[in-house]
Amino acid sequence: MTRLSPSAAKKNAAKDRVTIGKVGAAHGIHGEMRIIPLTDFTERFADMKEVMVGDELLHIESCKYHKQFILLKFREYPVREDAMRLTGRLLTVDRSEAVPLEEGEFYTFDIIGLTVYDETGNTLGTVENVLRTGSNDVYQARRPDGRELLIPALKAVVKVIDVAGGRMVVDLPEETDDAH
Known part of the structure; x- marks a missing residue:
């Protein structure tokens, strides 16, 4: 097993790595672990050979799909008792391995932290979270005075998302802008 040094792990925890899942409970007696997918692209697990789990690079021996979970068996953890120590850890891949998105689509982790x-040109706040509502996402931002600002992720409202520039430009309805 390969471990990253604490400083390397901290560096990689930033935007260099993409979280794709979280280790849940053990499944069966042969070391398989339930993975809770934290990606819209669950098919990616089938072709993976290795993945970072916490600060360890682990090699995938097998991958199965079971209900809403992915069952992974790691070469470094051949028995259930050892594998259970992974519970709660996040699975990450290098950002270069992120599934390419269509024009105008963004990863949640790219939206969080943008200045709104x-x-x-007036600063309205910073995006702290992306809420999935079913009909459209809502960007949850914090105003400079600490108040919350909810921004519907609609083309009529969000005019520009510039990830490289760290900014989002919005045209909020008056009642939303003055709320709170």
Whole structure:
């Protein structure tokens, strides 16, 4: 098993790594672990040979799909008792291994941290979370004065998302802008 040094692990925890799952409970007696997928691209697990689990690079021996879980068996953890120590850890891949998105689509981790501006350049806040509501996502931002700002992820509202520039430009309805 390969471990990253604490400083390397901290560096990789930033935007260099993409979280794709979380280790759940053990499954069966042969060391398989239930993986809770934290990605829209669950098919990616079938072709993976290795993955970072916490700060360890682990080699995947087998992958099965079971209900809403992915069952992974890691070469470094051949028995259930050892594998159970992985419970709760996050599975990550290098950002270069992220599934390419279509034009105008963004990963949640790219949206979080963007500074939100209105169309005249006034700072409205910083995106802290992306809420999935079913009909459309909602960007949850924190205003400079600490109040919450909810921004519907609609083309009519969100005019620009510039991940490289760290900014989002919005045209909020007046009642939303003055709320709270």
